Structure formats: structure tokens, C-alpha cells
Amino acid sequence: MNWRRWIRPGLSLTFLIAVLAVAVLGGSIARDVGSRVEDRLRAEGLAWVTVTSAWRSVTLRGTAPSEVAQTRAVEIARTVGGVRSVVDRSGLLPLRSPYEWQAVRSPGRIELTGHVPSEGARDALLAAARRVFPAEEIVEGLELARGAPVAYAPAVTFALERLAGLEEGQVNLADDTLIVSGTATDAAALDDARAAFAAGVPAGINLGPVEILPARAPRFVWSAALQETSVTLIGFIPNDVARGIVAETVTAAFPGYDLIDQTRVASGEPFGFLDAVEFAVDALTRLDSGGVTLDELTLDLAGSAKSVDDYEAILEKVGAPLPAGMSLVAADVLPAVVSDYFWRADVGDDGIALSGYLPSLEAVSEVVAAAEGLGDDRAVRNEMHVARGAPAIDWTGAVQFAVGTAARLRSGGAAIGGDAGFTLEGVARSSDDYEALDTVLAGTLPASLVLAGATITPPPATAPYRLIIARDGPRLRIAGDVATRSDRADLVAAGSRVYGIADVVDATRFASGAPDGFQEAARLSLTALSGLTGGSVTIEGTEARLDGFVTRDDVGQRQVDVLGDRLPDGYSLDATIVTRQLPQPLPAQPCSDLVQRHLAAGRLEFEANEDLSDESLVVLDRVAETMVRCRPLLVEIGVHSDSRGSQATNRRLTQARAERIVEYLVDAGVRRERLTAQGFGETEPIADNDTEAGRAANRRVAFATAVAEPLGAFPEIPEPEPLGPQTEPQPESPAAPEPPAGDAPGAPAPSEPASPEPVSSEPASPEPAPPPAVDGQEATE
Numbered sequence: 001m002n003w004r005r006w007i008r009p010g011l012s013l014t015f016l017i018a019v020l021a022v023a024v025l026g027g028s029i030a031r032d033v034g035s036r037v038e039d040r041l042r043a044e045g046l047a048w049v050t051v052t053s054a055w056r057s058v059t060l061r062g063t064a065p066s067e068v069a070q071t072r073a074v075e076i077a078r079t080v081g082g083v084r085s086v087v088d089r090s091g092l093l094p095l096r097s098p099y100e101w102q103a104v105r106s107p108g109r110i111e112l113t114g115h116v117p118s119e120g121a122r123d124a125l126l127a128a129a130r131r132v133f134p135a136e137e138i139v140e141g142l143e144l145a146r147g148a149p150v151a152y153a154p155a156v157t158f159a160l161e162r163l164a165g166l167e168e169g170q171v172n173l174a175d176d177t178l179i180v181s182g183t184a185t186d187a188a189a190l191d192d193a194r195a196a197f198a199a200g201v202p203a204g205i206n207l208g209p210v211e212i213l214p215a216r217a218p219r220f221v222w223s224a225a226l227q228e229t230s231v232t233l234i235g236f237i238p239n240d241v242a243r244g245i246v247a248e249t250v251t252a253a254f255p256g257y258d259l260i261d262q263t264r265v266a267s268g269e270p271f272g273f274l275d276a277v278e279f280a281v282d283a284l285t286r287l288d289s290g291g292v293t294l295d296e297l298t299l300d301l302a303g304s305a306k307s308v309d310d311y312e313a314i315l316e317k318v319g320a321p322l323p324a325g326m327s328l329v330a331a332d333v334l335p336a337v338v339s340d341y342f343w344r345a346d347v348g349d350d351g352i353a354l355s356g357y358l359p360s361l362e363a364v365s366e367v368v369a370a371a372e373g374l375g376d377d378r379a380v381r382n383e384m385h386v387a388r389g390a391p392a393i394d395w396t397g398a399v400q401f402a403v404g405t406a407a408r409l410r411s412g413g414a415a416i417g418g419d420a421g422f423t424l425e426g427v428a429r430s431s432d433d434y435e436a437l438d439t440v441l442a443g444t445l446p447a448s449l450v451l452a453g454a455t456i457t458p459p460p461a462t463a464p465y466r467l468i469i470a471r472d473g474p475r476l477r478i479a480g481d482v483a484t485r486s487d488r489a490d491l492v493a494a495g496s497r498v499y500g501i502a503d504v505v506d507a508t509r510f511a512s513g514a515p516d517g518f519q520e521a522a523r524l525s526l527t528a529l530s531g532l533t534g535g536s537v538t539i540e541g542t543e544a545r546l547d548g549f550v551t552r553d554d555v556g557q558r559q560v561d562v563l564g565d566r567l568p569d570g571y572s573l574d575a576t577i578v579t580r581q582l583p584q585p586l587p588a589q590p591c592s593d594l595v596q597r598h599l600a601a602g603r604l605e606f607e608a609n610e611d612l613s614d615e616s617l618v619v620l621d622r623v624a625e626t627m628v629r630c631r632p633l634l635v636e637i638g639v640h641s642d643s644r645g646s647q648a649t650n651r652r653l654t655q656a657r658a659e660r661i662v663e664y665l666v667d668a669g670v671r672r673e674r675l676t677a678q679g680f681g682e683t684e685p686i687a688d689n690d691t692e693a694g695r696a697a698n699r700r701v702a703f704a705t706a707v708a709e710p711l712g713a714f715p716e717i718p719e720p721e722p723l724g725p726q727t728e729p730q731p732e733s734p735a736a737p738e739p740p741a742g743d744a745p746g747a748p749a750p751s752e753p754a755s756p757e758p759v760s761s762e763p764a765s766p767e768p769a770p771p772p773a774v775d776g777q778e779a780t781e
Contacts, residue, residue, distance in 0.1 A: 033082045034058055040080050041073055047120050049073045049090065056084035063091050065117045066146055093117070096145040097175075101156055103129070104170040105163050105182070111139045114173070117148035125156055132160045149176040151204035158202050165189035167216065172208075179208040183267050186215045190265075214239070217266035222277060223293040224250065224284055226303065230258040231284075235294075236266035238273065246277055253285045270296050275323045283317060286310035288336070297325045302332040308357075308385045311335045315361075335359070338387040341418040343399050345371075345406035347426060351379035352406060356399075356416075357387040363396040370400045374407045391420045398422070398447035405440065408433035410459060421452030427459060431509035434458045438485045458483060461511030465518060469526050470536035471499065471548075479507035480539075483514050487522075494523055498530040498618070499601055515542050517568030528563035531555060531618040532577065533625065546575040551582050551628075552668065555621050562614050582629055591630030592705040598622040604701045606657060612664060620661065623703075624668030636676040636704040637661045642695035643682045655679025661701070674708075 034053030041049045046069060049062045058077055064070035070090055077086045101114035110133045116122045122142055129138050149155065155178060159171035162180055166189070169182010178201055184190035193212050201207045222235035231254050237243045243263055251259055276299065280292040283301055287310070290303010301318065305311035311333065318331045343356030352371060358364050364384050371380045398416055405424055406414040412426010422445055428434035434456060441454045467480035469491075476495045482488045488508050495504045518539065525537040525544055532555070535548015544567060550556035556577035564573045586594070602619035606612060612620065627633055639654035639661075658677035666672045687694035 059087040093146040099147040101173040115145040116142040154202035177208040181211040183213040213267035214265040216268040225291040232260040304334040344415040355383040393448040422449040425455040434510040458510035464541035477505040481511040531559040549578040634706040642698040643689040650681035
């Protein structure tokens with residue numbers, strides 16, 4: 001047997017088995033050693049290390065966060081049982097300085113960037129972020145690096161918690177310094193952040209700049225309300241510093257007022273917000289009550305102005321360029337109340353100055369426009385103010401009326417008081433303006449105005465002061481200067497009364513500067529002229545000139561003598577009177593009408609000595625002239641009295657007076673047989689004798705006319721053509737010789753008339769005047 005053949009294969013198998021056993025046993029031992037080393041390293045917080053083993057030898061790999069960690073990993077691995085040797089194949093993270101980390105929050109997103117010391121730190125950081133921000137997207141871009149501060153982990157956790165209180169913002173860790181900036185989510189978050197920072201940051205970390213803005217206002221609105229004794233601030237303010245500045249500004253502007261500050265700090269204010277607040281507070285200081293509101297940079301101003309000047313200052317302020325970016329939505333400010341409410345217009349050579357108060361700017365514009373639209377060439381100066389307190393009338397309408405009246409003045413003024421009293425004084429620009437003002441002031445004033453006083457002077461006359469009165473047939477023309485409407489009316493009425501004609505042409509103009517006694521001289525001259533058959537009288541200054549013609553020498557001379565004696569002191573008279581023949585005879589009916597018109601134009605009165613007054617003689621002269629031309633006319637002169645005194649005395653007195661009138665007419669050329677005197681006494685009253693007015697009416701003279709031959713014996717004579725405008729009386733051309741009138745001296749006597757049969761003694765004028773009255777003497781027994 002070859003044992004060698006059997007032993008060699010056995011030995012080989014045994015060796016193989018032994019080798020296999022050793023390999024299996026060695027691998028088990030290596031795995032056990034490597035597992036124990038790895039567990040130990042993780043237990044020591046060195047999870048960054050990966051371990052491989054071969055038998056009792058271990059190899060360490062990975063990226064160490066620091067050299068200390070690297071050395072410590074080797075030392076810990078060597079202390080593990082069963083480890084014969086340790087091979088360090090680990091590397092080191094890059095060293096970063098400064099070591100930075102930051103987290104940025106934006107709507108719905110958290111972004112982590114910067115450095116992280118290890119994967120474990122990364123995992124812990126991400127876990128903390130998900131816990132703090134469960135609803136946001138976490139975006140991580142961290143870089144492993146050495147150089148982290150010792151308190152890295154608590155610092156970033158603290159920072160993430162602060163970031164949670166920001167609506168948007170960021171937290172930064174630079175080495176060991178923490179920086180925070182952003183906008184708080186709400187006021188509570190801002191308070192929490194302030195409390196957290198006040199309590200302190202993690203140990204080993206320094207707190208750098210912290211700029212946390214208040215929560216953003218949904219709309220940045222601020223307002224201030226002014227009450228009687230307080231100012232209330234509400235809305236948003238950018239920060240506490242700004243709040244303090246605004247509070248100090250309001251306190252200084254309203255000394256003695258309580259400041260109630262209810263503003264809240266918020267972010268989101270527009271650029272220039274504090275400038276807008278300062279502007280609004282300044283406007284508020286000019287209010288007596290009200291408020292200002294800033295919506296972003298839009299200003300709303302409302303209230304009542306403190307004074308007239310404050311109201312105008314507010315209007316000027318809001319009308320000027322506003323601070324940059326600011327706009328005005330409304331300025332509903334009421335004017336101040338003025339107790340002494342008035343308005344005035346002062347007129348002079350330099351223009352019309354309007355002053356006083358009106359209720360609104362629109363009213364001021366209307367009044368200025370009204371003044372400028374009057375066609376006045378003078379400048380209009382607006383010195384009016386806007387205020388409340390006008391009386392309960394149409395104040396603007398009243399002022400516009402007053403402007404119109406003031407514009408008619410050359411100098412002076414118009415004014416309206418708070419009691420609605422209207423005053424006007426000054427010199428009118430022209431005669432027409434004077435007349436217009438006089439007419440307005442004589443009527444009811446518009447807009448509930450009450451006339452408190454008026455002194456209006458006509459414009460100065462063109463020297464000298466002049467008046468012309470000219471008579472031409474049935475027309476009387478009065479031209480020249482008169483001082484007042486009453487003077488004009490007095491002359492026109494006197495002309496109508498004295499001449500008995502309705503056609504009085506008024507061509508006068510109003511003017512001031514009349515010499516003393518001018519109106520009296522005009523009235524006397526008019527009366528003297530009425531005693532002439534025709535002519536004119538001219539008064540220039542204090543010089544009067546009477547030109548005319550008469551049919552009897554004694555009549556003309558009497559008028560000159562009477563006027564010369566009666567003119568006021570200082571006046572002179574120059575007269576030229578021409579005597580002419582009587583015109584052609586007249587028909588009977590026109591004669592009757594003319595007689596009645598002459599009687600209605602004047603008043604037959606007796607003096608105390610029973611002589612006829614000068615005015616009565618003028619009337620009788622005209623009656624006599626007419627009767628001389630009216631041969632068929634018969635007249636009964638009837639004189640009546642009132643009931644005082646006995647009937648016999650009244651009858652004797654009235655009969656004597658009737659005969660006195662007959663005698664004067666006979667002396668004037670009327671044949672006596674055409675006249676009858678009849679004194680009726682008190683037997684035919686026309687009014688109640690128990691009253692003074694009735695007795696005056698009963699004392700009268702009446703002429704009853706009758707025709708001695710059939711009407712139509714003479715042709716009708718047409719009325720003369722109306723006179724055209726004239727400024728000076730034109731001298732009449734010499735009259736051609738006329739045949740003698742029926743009753744004139746040297747004329748053949750008419751046939752004896754039949755007994756007179758009374759006819760109506762009413763005058764022919766449209767409005768018959770009462771019969772001429774006897775003077776006021778009472779007939780006594």
C-alpha cells in the first residue's frame with residue numbers, strides 16, 4: 001500500500017479546510033470589530049465616519065468637520081476591543097471664514113443657504129425648519145464647511161424661530177453674530193420678537209443689527225380730529241420715533257389741548273408720508289373744529305375755519321403745489337362766522353373797491369363778474385372775504401344790486417349792514433344816473449333790503465348853472481339844470497298849473513352847484529312868463545332874462561315889476577317885452593274851452609284888502625285876452641262862500657268879489673255887457689261845510705259861459721304843430737298887422753247879446769281841476 005498516496009490528498013484537504021475555517025473566522029471577527037467601532041463613533045456623535053475592517057485592523061473614512069473630530073475618531077476607534085490597528089483615511093471639510101448661514105422668508109417659501117458643519121447638522125436644521133414652517137416650501141442650498149461657531153446649532157434654531165414672526169425677512173449668522181431684518185406679521189409678533197431679544201440670544205452668539213419693521217398696514221391711513229379741548233390721532237404711524245415727532249408737533253400746535261394718541265405703528269407708509277402729516281397738521285391748526293385724514297398721500301380736509309384769515313390761508317395752502325406725491329381729494333371747509341357782517345363799495349377816480357363779506361367763493365366771483373360787466377371803464381378791486389353770518393336774506397343778490405348802484409356814482413359808496421340796511425351816498429356820474437338812482441331809492445329795494453340812508457348829489461353843472469323856460473303856443477318847454485327830482489316835478493307841475501296845458505316838455509338834467517335861491521327864482525320866473533302871451537325866461541347863475549310879448553303894455557310891465565321885486569337877494573333881471581296886436585278872432589266853442597282851461601290852470605284869490613293877487617291877475621289877463629278874441633262869448637262870474645258867517649254877509653261879500661272880477665276884465669278890454677257878476681254866498685255848496693277841506697272847496701269862483709250867436713260863425717282853428725326839441729327859445733318874427741278884435745279899442749261894438757244862458761263851466765282838460773276858489777277869508781256878519 002502506498003501510504004503516501006493516501007496521506008498527501010488528506011493533508012491537502014485538511015489544509016484547505018483549515019484555510020477556509022480561518023478565513024471564515026477572520027471575516028466574522030473583522031465584521032464584528034468594524035461594527036463595534038462604527039457604533040462607538042456614532043455614539044460619540046461622529047456619524048460622519050465610515051468604517052471598514054480587515055481582521056483586527058480598521059480603516060476610517062469620511063469628511064471630518066474638524067481636525068479635532070478627525071483625531072478624536074481615531075482615538076475612539078483604537079479603544080474599541082479587538083482592534084489591533086487603525087488606519088485613518090478620512091479627509092477634512094473646507095474651512096470657511098467668515099462662517100455664514102442665512103434663512104430668507106418670502107410668501108410661501110423658506111430658503112436656507114450658507115454653511116453647515118455636518119450632514120447631521122444639515123438634517124437637524126431641516127427638521128427644525130419643517131417644524132417651524134410646516135406650510136412653507138423649504139428650499140435648501142447648504143454647503144458643508146468647517147469653521148462653524150460652537151453655538152451653531154442653537155443659534156440657527158433661535159434664528160428660525162425669530163424668522164417665524166416675520167411676514168417677510170431674513171436671519172443671518174456670520175460667525176458668531178446674528179443679524180435679523182424684515183417685517184413683523186402682526187403687532188403681537190413684533191412684541192414677541194422684542195421680548196425674545198430682550199431675554200437674550202443663545203450663549204456664545206452675539207446679537208447684531210435687528211431691523212424688524214412693524215406689520216404692514218392693509219392701507220396706510222392716518223387722521224387727526226379736533227374737538228373743543230382735545231385732539232385725537234388714529235391710524236398708522238411708521239415707527240415710534242415718528243409717533244413721538246407727530247405728537248410733539250400736535251402738542252405745540254394746540255397748547256392746552258388734550259392729546260389722545262391712538263395711532264399704531266405699522267410699515268408700508270408711502271414715501272413722503274411724514275411731510276404729508278406735517279402739512280395736514282398745519283392745516284388742522286387753522287380749524288376751529290373738524291379733522292384731516294391722510295389715505296396714503298391723499299388728503300381729505302373738513303371742518304370750520306378758525307377765522308377769516310385762516311380760511312383764506314387754508315384755501316391758499318391747498319391751492320398751491322402740495323408736497324411731492326400728495327394730492328387733495330376734498331377740502332370741505334366752512335368759512336369762519338363773522339358777527340359784524342357787512343359789505344361796501346367805495347368809488348373814486350382810481351376805480352371801485354369792493355370790500356366786506358360774502359358767503360362763498362362762488363358769490364365773490366359772481367359779484368366781481370357783475371361789477372366788471374357793467375361797462376364801467378374804472379378798475380374793480382376785489383377786497384372781499386368769505387365768511388358766514390350773513391343775515392337771512394339773498395345777500396349775494398343784495399350785493400349785486402348794490403354794485404349796480406355804486407357804479408352809477410362818480411364818487412362815494414354803497415354799503416349793506418348786517419341788519420340788511422342799505423345806504424348810498426355820493427355824487428352821481430351823470431344826470432341819467434342820478435335819475436335812475438333816485439327812482440330806485442324811491443321804490444321797494446330788492447333782496448329784502450331796507451333803505452337806511454341815502455344822500456345822492458347830481459354831477460356838477462357845466463358852469464354857469466342854467467335853466468330855460470320857453471312858451472310857444474300850447475306847449476311849455478323847460479330845459480337846463482335842476483338839483484333834485486322834486487325840483488323838476490315842482491317846475492313841471494307849476495307849468496301845467498299856471499299855463500293850464502298838459503304838454504309840458506321836460507328837457508331838464510340833474511346837476512349840482514345851483515346858487516342859493518335858484519329854484520325860487522325859477523318858479524317866480526315861470527309865473528311871470530305865464531303872464532305874457534309868449535316868450536321865454538333864461539336864468540344863468542344869478543342873472544335872469546325875460547323875453548316875450550304881450551297884447552297890452554300894462555300886463556308886460558306888471559310882470560317885469562313883480563318879478564324884479566320878488567327875485568331872491570343877489571339876483572338881477574333883464575327884460576325885453578314887446579307889445580303886439582291880438583291874433584284873429586276865435587270860434588265860440590274853443591273860446592269857452594280856453595276860458596275854462598285858463599281858470600283851471602290858476603287860482604283866483606283875494607288879498608286882505610279885497611284886491612286880486614298877482615297870480616289871479618295873470619289868470620284874468622289870459623281870460624281877458626281870450627274873451628277879446630271871442631266876440632260871441634257871454635260869461636257869468638259866480639263867486640261862492642262857505643257857511644261860516646250869516647247868509648246876508650256871505651251874499652254881499654261874494655257879490656262884491658264877483659263885481660271886482662268883472663271890473664278887471666272890463667279894464668282889460670272885455671265889454672261889460674258880455675259879463676254878469678253873481679254872488680251866491682253859501683247857497684250852492686259842493687262839499688261838506690263841517691270840514692276844513694269841504695269849506696275850502698265851497699269857497700270858489702266859477703265862470704258860466706254862453707254863446708250869443710250860433711256856433712260855426714267862425715271856422716275851426718287847428719291846434720298848432722308840436723314844438724320840436726330846442727335848447728334856446730327862438731325869437732318870434734314880427735307879427736303882421738291884424739284887424740282889430742271884436743272887443744279891442746276902436747272895434748265896432750257887437751250887437752246886444754241875448755240874456756246869457758249858463759252852460760257847463762267844466763274845463764276841457766282830460767282831468768278837470770276844481771273851480772278856482774276864493775281866498776281863505778271867512779265872511780262874517
